[in-house]
Amino acid sequence: MTVSEKVSYLKGLVEGLDLDKDDKTVKVINAIIDTLDEVAECVSELELDVADISDQVDAVDEDLAEVEDYLFEYDDDDDEDLYEIKCPECGNTIVADLEMIDNDEIKCPECGASLQLDIEEIEE
Numbered sequence: 150m151t152v153s154e155k156v157s158y159l160k161g162l163v164e165g166l167d168l169d170k171d172d173k174t175v176k177v178i179n180a181i182i183d184t185l186d187e188v189a190e191c192v193s194e195l196e197l198d199v200a201d202i203s204d205q206v207d208a209v210d211e212d213l214a215e216v217e218d219y220l221f222e223y224d225d226d227d228d229e230d231l232y233e234i235k236c237p238e239c240g241n242t243i244v245a246d247l248e249m250i251d252n253d254e255i256k257c258p259e260c261g262a263s264l265q266l267d268i269e270e271i272e273e
């Protein structure tokens with residue numbers, strides 16, 4: 150039972166008593182019920198607002214996760230430091246990271262030629 154339903158039920162109970170509306174005590178009871186009715190309406194509106202905001206937060210959370218994924222990927226690519234080296238023997242383009250380049254030397258996977266590298270020159 151929601152708060153609104155409880156207040157409606159209470160209203161029905163009081164109406165069923167068929168009380169004298171001009172009686173001071175009955176006026177107080179009716180005023181209390183009217184106030185409860187307004188409070189229940191406010192609570193219902195707030196519940197709807199909270200549900201809306203919750204949906205929006207979920208959407209923002211999903212968007213943020215996508216942004217994080219993008220930034221993470223971008224960082225990975227940035228950290229890898231890939232170099233494209235053209236083999237002077239066979240013309241094959243070798244994509245290598247720093248780990249593959251040992252002592253400024255790399256072996257061409259196509260023709261097996263050992264290539265002498267100048268890292269500083271490649272970075273430019």
Ligand SMILES: [Zn+2]
Nearest residue numbers: 236239257260
């Ligand atoms: Zn080669």
